[in-house]
Amino acid sequence: MGKIMLDVKDLKTKYVTRFHESVYAVDGVSLQIEEGKSLGIAGESGCGKSTLALSLMGYYFAPLHYMSGSITVDGMNISDMTPDQVRKNVLGNEIAYIPQAAMNALNPTQKIIRFIEDVLHAHDTKLNKKEIYDLARERFEILGLPASVLDRHAVELSGGMKQRTVIAISTILSPKVLIADEPSSALDVTSQKMVIKMMRELMEKGFIRSMIFITHELPLLYNVTDDIMVMYAGQIVEKGSAKEMVFDSLHPYTNGLMGSIIVPESGTRDVKLTAIPGTPPNLKRPPAGCRFAERCRYATAECKGMAIEMKDAGAGRTYRCRMSEAELREVYARE
Amino acid sequence: MPVSKIDREKRAKCLAGTGVTKVFGVGNARNVAVDHVDFDFREGEIISIVGESGSGKTTLSKMILGLISVTEGEIEYQGKPRDIKSHAKKKEYWKGIQAIFQDPFSSYNMFNKIDSVLLDCINMRGGRSLPKAEKEAMMTEACSFVNLKYAELTNKYPFELSGGQMQRLMIARIFLLKPKILLADEPTSMIDACSRATILDMLLKLRDEINMTIIFITHDIGLAYYVSDMVYIMEQGKFVEVGTADEVILNPKADYTKRLISDVPKIHEEWDLSTV
Numbered sequence: 001m002g003k004i005m006l007d008v009k010d011l012k013t014k015y016v017t018r019f020h021e022s023v024y025a026v027d028g029v030s031l032q033i034e035e036g037k038s039l040g041i042a043g044e045s046g047c048g049k050s051t052l053a054l055s056l057m058g059y060y061f062a063p064l065h066y067m068s069g070s071i072t073v074d075g076m077n078i079s080d081m082t083p084d085q086v087r088k089n090v091l092g093n094e095i096a097y098i099p100q101a102a103m104n105a106l107n108p109t110q111k112i113i114r115f116i117e118d119v120l121h122a123h124d125t126k127l128n129k130k131e132i133y134d135l136a137r138e139r140f141e142i143l144g145l146p147a148s149v150l151d152r153h154a155v156e157l158s159g160g161m162k163q164r165t166v167i168a169i170s171t172i173l174s175p176k177v178l179i180a181d182e183p184s185s186a187l188d189v190t191s192q193k194m195v196i197k198m199m200r201e202l203m204e205k206g207f208i209r210s211m212i213f214i215t216h217e218l219p220l221l222y223n224v225t226d227d228i229m230v231m232y233a234g235q236i237v238e239k240g241s242a243k244e245m246v247f248d249s250l251h252p253y254t255n256g257l258m259g260s261i262i263v264p265e266s267g268t269r270d271v272k273l274t275a276i277p278g279t280p281p282n283l284k285r286p287p288a289g290c291r292f293a294e295r296c297r298y299a300t301a302e303c304k305g306m307a308i309e310m311k312d313a314g315a316g317r318t319y320r321c322r323m324s325e326a327e328l329r330e331v332y333a334r335e
Numbered sequence: 336m337p338v339s340k341i342d343r344e345k346r347a348k349c350l351a352g353t354g355v356t357k358v359f360g361v362g363n364a365r366n367v368a369v370d371h372v373d374f375d376f377r378e379g380e381i382i383s384i385v386g387e388s389g390s391g392k393t394t395l396s397k398m399i400l401g402l403i404s405v406t407e408g409e410i411e412y413q414g415k416p417r418d419i420k421s422h423a424k425k426k427e428y429w430k431g432i433q434a435i436f437q438d439p440f441s442s443y444n445m446f447n448k449i450d451s452v453l454l455d456c457i458n459m460r461g462g463r464s465l466p467k468a469e470k471e472a473m474m475t476e477a478c479s480f481v482n483l484k485y486a487e488l489t490n491k492y493p494f495e496l497s498g499g500q501m502q503r504l505m506i507a508r509i510f511l512l513k514p515k516i517l518l519a520d521e522p523t524s525m526i527d528a529c530s531r532a533t534i535l536d537m538l539l540k541l542r543d544e545i546n547m548t549i550i551f552i553t554h555d556i557g558l559a560y561y562v563s564d565m566v567y568i569m570e571q572g573k574f575v576e577v578g579t580a581d582e583v584i585l586n587p588k589a590d591y592t593k594r595l596i597s598d599v600p601k602i603h604e605e606w607d608l609s610t611v
Contacts, residue, residue, distance in 0.1 A: 188554040189598040197608045216527040219600040260532040264557040273532035
């Protein structure tokens with residue numbers, strides 16, 4: 001077992017709206033990532049994936065509030081730090097974050113090299129301009145980006161190039177954990193592949209030591225990450241290796257998600273896609289029992305009444321359902 | 336069920352183009368966005384136009400919709416040359432062709448309630464003088480076609496819906512308008528994978544129940560394979576491969592098609608990342 005890079009225990013965070021209502025978007029999430037491993041987070045829109053990503057950085061600002069739980073990055077507890085300390089000591093060199101529309105974050109009036117200078121200066125790096133330029137050029141060349149990008153403005157780059165540039169900038173300090181929140185959703189398939197290839201290279205060359213990849217594209221997660229974790233209504237509902245999750249899912253929600261996979265392989269047209277009916281619950285008032293019960297085909301009155309705990313299915317596999325592993329398999333086999 | 340090739344010849348011509356070209360700019364800035372393309376769309380087919388960003392898909396779709404002029408070439412609509420020279424004729428043409436766009440969030444007037452979106456469609460189709468109860472029955476039917484509940488939607492504004500629900504409501508609009516042709520320009524790229532399946536199934540349902548011709552524009556060849564009868568692969572303004580979905584995706588001939596297929600992650604085959 002490798003060294004644990006990120007250890008999260010029972011993390012709870014909430015949003016407070018301007019009417020002082022609480023939205024419990026991350027409710028008791030625990031996860032661990034070992035060195036050299038990547039974790040994929042899947043789920044529908046509105047299940048708390050992006051909020052979890054924000055919460056993991058430990059950088060809380062209104063309307064997001066920390067409630068309880070701990071976040072440990074390579075032995076350092078960051079959950080009790082003030083936002084200023086987090087920004088100074090954690091963001092960039094311990095945890096890097098790539099938000100959804102990262103490529104729109106580039107200031108159109110600045111050259112790309114300026115952003116890299118900014119990142120390095122914010123972390124008190126004692127390098128002069130020439131040294132920064134050399135460092136950046138070397139890093140860009142290793143990652144397969146032309147060094148001429150450094151002297152360009154953001155508007156001169158294509159969408160895929162901008163996204164790759166942002167990833168290169170945010171990992172310039174070789175962080176321990178990279179959190180990528182839908183880094184390829186706004187791109188076409190070819191640029192998406194380039195982004196994925198670059199993230200793989202970052203891992204292989206040791207510029208990042210572990211990765212969290214958030215997306216709703218399951219075939220992508222299957223190809224990119226070692227483990228997949230499925231979130232529903234702020235909670236983890238199932239976690240396991242990528243292969244197990246795609247071909248042998250246990251939780252009815254995961255099973256439903258797998259029914260929406262579309263790939264250009266023969267046989268795809270003969271299978272009717274199964275969409276999960278309904279929408280995720282409102283997290284202002286999360287259901288008391290199983291949160292998926294409203295939309296679950298196998299739900300009983302019992303499900304709606306009792307809170308379900310995570311169950312261990314061995315070999316790092318966990319799921320959150322009333323039914324046992326054998327019962328679930330039997331139900332799926334019957335269909 | 337997909338349309339077979341023999342069956343296809345029997346179908347009425349819906350929209351056809353010969354040598355359709357669009358050139359932007361002159362002199363040094365001259366840019367041929369769509370370069371002499373020919374197409375033949377039959378009634379009740381789902382046609383996918385697949386290509387990467389900048390291949391001219393959207394320019395072609397705008398020409399088909401009559402939103403921009405055609406530089407060269409002819410478009411035939413229902414067997415006759417298309418005439419959209421005057422505004423009145425354009426309006427007449429748009430009764431037969433409608434579109435759904437990529438971004439459902441910007442497709443609505445945010446000041447209008449959802450009822451009015453659907454009500455406008457009924458009024459446009461000459462239902463202005465119908466009694467209120469009948470209009471409501473039509474709206475309820477349209478909503479149930481897309482698995483939405485009309486009773487839950489009344490008095491709501493578009494921003495209160497999720498992206499998937501908004502896009503479904505767009506399809507409800509199409510259901511009320513019942514055009515001959517629906518042009519769907521990346522209708523699923525901004526919504527999550529789970530709602531995507533629902534939208535695609537609804538497009539199939541529109542085809543099956545109303546015999547609508549659907550032109551589906553996408554960059555994801557997997558989606559194109561799932562829904563379409565005919566696939567047109569577009570590269571730099573030209574069609575490089577045309578054929579039925581099974582022909583094109585299972586036995587691609589053009590290098591570009593092969594590349595597009597290899598760019599999509601798969602689950603039963605290894606995804607080769609070294610090719611980019």
